[in-house]
Amino acid sequence: EDQVTQSPEALRLQEGESSSLNCSYTVSGLRGLFWYRQDPGKGPEFLFTLYSAGEEKEKERLKATLTKKESFLHITAPKPEDSATYLCAVQALSNAGNMLTFGGGTRLMVKP
Amino acid sequence: DSGVTQTPKHLITATGQRVTLRCSPRSGDLSVYWYQQSLDQGLQFLIQYYNGEERAKGNILERFSAQQFPDLHSELNLSSLELGDSALYFCASSTRPGRNRNTGELFFGEGSRLTVL
Numbered sequence: 001e002d003q004v005t006q007s008p009e010a011l012r013l014q015e016g017e018s019s020s021l022n023c024s025y026t027v028s029g030l031r032g033l034f035w036y037r038q039d040p041g042k043g044p045e046f047l048f049t050l051y052s053a054g055e056e057k058e059k060e061r062l063k064a065t066l067t068k069k070e071s072f073l074h075i076t077a078p079k080p081e082d083s084a085t086y087l088c089a090v091q092a093l094s095n096a097g098n099m100l101t102f103g104g105g106t107r108l109m110v111k112p
Numbered sequence: 113d114s115g116v117t118q119t120p121k122h123l124i125t126a127t128g129q130r131v132t133l134r135c136s137p138r139s140g141d142l143s144v145y146w147y148q149q150s151l152d153q154g155l156q157f158l159i160q161y162y163n164g165e166e167r168a169k170g171n172i173l174e175r176f177s178a179q180q181f182p183d184l185h186s187e188l189n190l191s192s193l194e195l196g197d198s199a200l201y202f203c204a205s206s207t208r209p210g211r212n213r214n215t216g217e218l219f220f221g222e223g224s225r226l227t228v229l
Binding site (some may be wrong): 044098101 | 114117143145154155156157160162167168170192195202204217218219220221222223
């Protein structure tokens with residue numbers, strides 16, 4: 001069974017204080033690993049797709065990296081508007097369709 | 113705005129009742145997915161439809177059913193409701209798989225919040 005574990009569950013940062021969010025996964029053949037952002041009362045919003053170990057993707061203050069067992073979402077000099085829940089999900093090669101298995105998320109709070 | 117429309121946004125009902133949640137995917141998207149999000153379970157995949165046919169099934173209860181219509185909108189039917197069914201129900205859509213490697217890029221609606229009393 002595919003499993004995704006995210007840590008920490010919650011993270012408080014001061015504006016400008018860089019940090020990383022962790023996503024550990026077990027999957028029977030990885031088709032892709034995905035990062036989403038979810039604001040309160042909204043649906044998740046797609047951020048990145050990573051397909052193979054060593055791959056990196058960047059968007060503004062966010063950078064996602066992938067190894068064979070985990071992914072990191074690095075947040076450089078965060079701003080209050082980066083406050084949200086960040087979700088990691090995996091898609092297995094064996095999946096029929098395109099279903100994603102999500103982790104529990106990391107709730108990020110950035111204080112000014 | 114993701115382009116995915118869900119109705120109703122909020123729904124309060126009693127145990128034992130039946131409700132229908134509706135989803136209109138982004139224009140041109142053939143796949144529709146239903147997810148349930150609760151505080152203790154996180155986002156759980158329920159079911160996927162592709163161009164009217166069931167494509168994949170997750171942890172969907174037998175009391176729940178879904179379908180996708182010829183105009184590609186989808187409905188999720190929840191019956192014999194229990195307190196534990198209270199959750200946010202999200203619909204998502206995606207482009208045709210196979211031509212775009214980003215098969216995991218889903219576009220989510222804003223959800224339907226179901227409260228069962």
